[in-house]
Amino acid sequence: MATENKNLSVYDKSTIPNAKTLRFGIVVSEWNDTITEGLYNGAIDALMDCGALAENIIRWNVPGSFELTFGCKKMLATQKIDAVIAIGSVIRGETSHFDYVCSGVTQGIKDLNIAYDVPVIFCVLTDDNLQQSLDRSGGKHGNKGTEAAIAAIKMATLG
Ligand SMILES: Nc1c(NC[C@H](O)[C@H](O)[C@H](O)CO)[nH]c(=O)[nH]c1=O
Numbered sequence: 001m002a003t004e005n006k007n008l009s010v011y012d013k014s015t016i017p018n019a020k021t022l023r024f025g026i027v028v029s030e031w032n033d034t035i036t037e038g039l040y041n042g043a044i045d046a047l048m049d050c051g052a053l054a055e056n057i058i059r060w061n062v063p064g065s066f067e068l069t070f071g072c073k074k075m076l077a078t079q080k081i082d083a084v085i086a087i088g089s090v091i092r093g094e095t096s097h098f099d100y101v102c103s104g105v106t107q108g109i110k111d112l113n114i115a116y117d118v119p120v121i122f123c124v125l126t127d128d129n130l131q132q133s134l135d136r137s138g139g140k141h142g143n144k145g146t147e148a149a150i151a152a153i154k155m156a157t158l159g
């Protein structure tokens with residue numbers, strides 16, 4: 001089902017474990033910060049709606065989505081956390097750089113999920129234009145940050 005047929009912000013709280021004992025890391029790309037701040041707000045709101053405590057959420061910023069892998073790796077290596085959310089917004093430009101950034105961050109985050117025993121949630125928008133990004137960071141399709149927060153709680157309590 002494509003995003004256009006679902007709202008990314010919809011979740012059934014009764015099906016989500018309480019997050020009050022969980023610690024979260026959030027690594028946020030500064031590129032397209034209007035979008036990434038919207039994603040971050042969606043994630044924070046959902047985490048706290050599900051019981052997470054502000055003092056148990058650590059935020060680090062990185063320059064761009066390509067640096068999300070290193071930022072999450074360093075957070076995993078130095079912080080006691082139950083899940084990490086990687087937040088980025090990649091918007092297609094004139095060249096093929098979009099493809100390399102998207103594939104690099106995708107593979108990097110996938111590799112972290114293999115190398116570490118703490119889930120890293122992929123909250124990276126990879127859009128053809130700004131409107132698609134706006135629609136998915138608190139617009140008509142909801143907020144992928146909300147979706148990522150719910151995924152983080154579910155994965156942190158898996159098993
Ligand atoms: N064009 C976008 C970028 N590009 C920057 C890279 O992510 C990286 O920071 C740079 O290549 C230095 O290593 N990043 C985004 O997050 N979004 C874009 O649209």
Ligand SMILES: CC(=O)[C@@H](O)COP(=O)(O)O
Nearest residue numbers: 091092093094095097098
């Ligand atoms: C995703 C990118 O790196 C892209 O926004 C850069 O734009 P351009 O391909 O026009 O250099």
